[in-house]
Amino acid sequence: MARITYKHPNGTETVLEVPAPNTVMRGAKINNVVGIEAQCGGSAQCGTCHVYIDEACTVSLPEMADDEDEVLYGTASPRRDSSRLSCQLQISDALDGLVVHLPERQS
């Protein structure tokens, strides 16, 4: 279980307690959080689950695999240093307190 904060481009936020096993993407999908599309269902193919990790957030995340890095080149909103694919972030206690920003667009 981890508490995840999804910040929307309009300034509002959605805070969810997401149980494991799940990903940060799936946590958003099952709660109909607008702004994560995840068309490929989490297979690191589509880049429509793009998020920016909050600069002030100190939660440590797993290393980025090559696949994820490649897919992030093609996201609809610009890639930044803080960009991740939310389908590659597995929920665990270690992710508790994670704050992500949803991009303007996913496709």
Place this chain on the structure above:
Amino acid sequence: MAARSVVIVGAGQAGSDTAAALRSHGFDGRVTLVGEEPWLPYQRPPLSKAYQAGTVGQEELELRPASFYADQRIELLRGDRAVKIDRELRTLLLDSGRTLPYDALVLATGARPRALPVPGAQRPGVLALRGLDDAEALRQQLAGAERPLQVVVVGAGFIGLEVAATARELGHHPTVVEALPRVLARAVSPVMSDWLAAEHRRRGTALLLRREVVALHGAGTGDGPVQVVELDGGTRLPADLVVVGIGVLPNVGLAVEAGLNVGDGVLVDEQLRTSDPAIHAVGDCARFPSVHAGRPLRLESVQNASDQARTVAAVICGEPAPYRALPWFWSQQFTLRLQIAGITAGHDEAVTAGDPEQGRFSVFCFRHGRLVGVESVNRPADHGIARRLLAAGPDLTPEEVAAPGFDLKRRTAQPV
């Protein structure tokens, strides 16, 4: 007047996404989702891939958990079938006898596999792959086998090639029979077809092109399990299992009976409206005017189902915008991740960039000098950037792609 009650027929990708998108748009009337399948709406792509390999189970296929539909006040009627539309009364009749009134009706009925039109196609051991039940039947055969099986796959489309690849990975002996001269003939460029064909062969799959299945034989007269696949010219292939993947037919029965315009699919306009403005169609069953293809098109992809779902929800909520999303598609065969951006059919020039020998490259397809699509193998960055480029109106030329050292990633290193 805005719709107060929306009924969606078909609880697949497009149906479930439409229901969700209506709520995201703030629609607070009634939403009813009718599906004939007994399961929660699920994703089909893994059925021929990870589900067969055993790495994804049934629950992970679900698009959304049961609680989602309850939380979002979406009435999900499972295991019930829509049987008739009354356009005058604006009601939908279900198999269970229930009648649902609607202000807006969305047809999201998908498609069904085309049956192999040859003698013996009904024999046990001849499978198609569309639903979870089909996938489970196939999985039991492939994963449950005690010895390597002779698997004959009819049709070298995406599903056929994915099943053949999975079967091979599980240690079986697949033979793919295709009537056309190349694999994925309708979906990818000849360069890509040839490259993929060689990869399948290199990994031990037999691939017979320009060959047709004429009959399936088995023990007993007509209903014994399949044992032999007979091809044109009399060739006989031994078969423990036959998987038929020769394309799909859109489910248009309801629309035809209701007198809506139907071609290969339910005909809709750019707002996904049928010839009755209270009825829409989305996903695999809908034929829409495509700005990318320059002609009416029916697409069978998650992208199309899910983007059309969002368009139709907007239209129903009174915020119409034409459906113009860029088509894209993915397929996984062995470790090969094939991704297609745009529509490459009808291109007149193809330029390859990257390293086909190493299994990492992209084919850039042009028509009259203009980029129309990009096919990538294990080059997700190319694919994603190509999607962005194609959506924005591409300025890439064949000469630029052909120049030594071309790298799309570097070209667009600055955010576009």
